[in-house]
Amino acid sequence: MANYDVIIIGAGPGGYVCAIRCAQLGLKTAVVEGRETLGGTCLNVGCIPSKALLHATHSLHEAEHNFAKMGLKGKSPSVDWAQMQAYKDDVVAQNTKGIEFLFKKNKIDWLKGWGSIPAPGQVRVGDEVHEARNIVIATGSQSASIPGVEIDENRVISSTGALSLAKPPKKLVVIGAGVIGLEMGSVYARLGAQVTVVEYLDAITPGMDKDVQKTLQRILKKQGLEFILGAAVQGVTTTKTKAKVTYQLTKDGTQAVLDADLVLVATGRKPFTDGLGLDALGVKLTDRGQVATDAHWATNIAGIYAIGDAIEGPMLAHKAEDEGMALAEVLAGKAGHVNYAVIPGVIYTTPEVASVGETEQTLKDAGRAYKVGKFSYMGNARAKAVFQGEGFVKILADKDTDRILGAHIIGPAAGELIHEICVAMEFGASAEDLALTCHAHPTWSEAVREAALACGDGAIHA
Ligand code: NAD
Numbered sequence: 001m002a003n004y005d006v007i008i009i010g011a012g013p014g015g016y017v018c019a020i021r022c023a024q025l026g027l028k029t030a031v032v033e034g035r036e037t038l039g040g041t042c043l044n045v046g047c048i049p050s051k052a053l054l055h056a057t058h059s060l061h062e063a064e065h066n067f068a069k070m071g072l073k074g075k076s077p078s079v080d081w082a083q084m085q086a087y088k089d090d091v092v093a094q095n096t097k098g099i100e101f102l103f104k105k106n107k108i109d110w111l112k113g114w115g116s117i118p119a120p121g122q123v124r125v126g127d128e129v130h131e132a133r134n135i136v137i138a139t140g141s142q143s144a145s146i147p148g149v150e151i152d153e154n155r156v157i158s159s160t161g162a163l164s165l166a167k168p169p170k171k172l173v174v175i176g177a178g179v180i181g182l183e184m185g186s187v188y189a190r191l192g193a194q195v196t197v198v199e200y201l202d203a204i205t206p207g208m209d210k211d212v213q214k215t216l217q218r219i220l221k222k223q224g225l226e227f228i229l230g231a232a233v234q235g236v237t238t239t240k241t242k243a244k245v246t247y248q249l250t251k252d253g254t255q256a257v258l259d260a261d262l263v264l265v266a267t268g269r270k271p272f273t274d275g276l277g278l279d280a281l282g283v284k285l286t287d288r289g290q291v292a293t294d295a296h297w298a299t300n301i302a303g304i305y306a307i308g309d310a311i312e313g314p315m316l317a318h319k320a321e322d323e324g325m326a327l328a329e330v331l332a333g334k335a336g337h338v339n340y341a342v343i344p345g346v347i348y349t350t351p352e353v354a355s356v357g358e359t360e361q362t363l364k365d366a367g368r369a370y371k372v373g374k375f376s377y378m379g380n381a382r383a384k385a386v387f388q389g390e391g392f393v394k395i396l397a398d399k400d401t402d403r404i405l406g407a408h409i410i411g412p413a414a415g416e417l418i419h420e421i422c423v424a425m426e427f428g429a430s431a432e433d434l435a436l437t438c439h440a441h442p443t444w445s446e447a448v449r450e451a452a453l454a455c456g457d458g459a460i461h462a
Contacts, residue, residue: 012040014308014320357406373455
């Protein structure tokens, strides 16, 4: 008789959500977690603390740049870095304690320590071996560096280090213009650092809509971030207080060097499966080191499953959560499902960027006929009121059926607005369905409706 129906290794958004749903469905559940607190990378050193720093520094930016315009005069606030860190740590603590409370409420055992799988059906934590009918690998990911660049969390930092610096840098070089690079680059630019982002590709935010890429780059440039695109970083050398970043331009092979106080490596993440014993078990990995799974998150070894950043797909907390919930349903004998075509992505810069579904590029590559409905926030009264009239909403719909295929938003609260489109897509809605839905005035959401109208007979305020 097994001790548990399910043991989940890792208490990040994938693991803890899977555990709660397993418990709700009547399965005896335990979670192995070696960190001092629950919540994984996202809650402890990722999504949540970065949002606190983004909020604090956005507020500072508003005070410095927009308050006087609104008739709010007086000295801009000065930065108490220790207090800003304490605020961030408090936000994290409230959330990690919240998960602990949910574990107690749902009678989920937290097996404290780092887990390994000595044999199918067994999980070792410290000296104890627990038995389980099902084991779920939800161990997430870790920062990945590039050749010639060693993360020492001193001069050369990962996103984790970037959240807890002793003090903000004066000169920051960010390697990689992806989500982490732009979010943390924004934080330190707002705190007065000179920020240079070096990106290998010719555009920022790889894979995003091209209009969004250009607009975001233009807006961030105005906010003080510098970009060097088409540049491969080849190495970083450090002294006690400084760093030098060498890069090569892809267009002509010229090399150049940048000086910095700090270098943030934001070149992607890789699955974290060290110490689980997967090799000895014969668990199959993909050639990118992800745990290989089938459509129901089962590995090639019976009774062992995997979800989240450890498997293929976008490395996003909400993708892991959805997989966690769906896998719990499968383990409880129900039909769990994740619609990978409707997983939104959000960048929490100002303005926010959000996207879901197809881009024009993926539709062109697939040879699909589509139409574009685009609406600029210049025509949205509410956006202009908050100095964010520069972005747009772009909806892509099937040329013949009008069914919504994707959407790309850059503008105020884009990360909230995108969900209207996600719901529409889940229901197979047409652009006209959105266009015929009454939207309150004055709201940012009206820009979504206007973009939907632009897929048909035209937007009103364009
Ligand atoms: P990323 O994959 O988003 O971006 C990495 C960038 O580094 C790419 O643009 C790549 O071209 C560039 N790069 C790689 N090698 C380079 C080199 N030698 N020189 C210059 N540039 C180079 O990775 P990330 O920003 O590190 O984020 C990691 C993961 O975490 C991503 O999957 C991301 O989705 C996730 N994340 C998501 C959020 C969010 O949803 N808001 C926030 C943070 C992180």
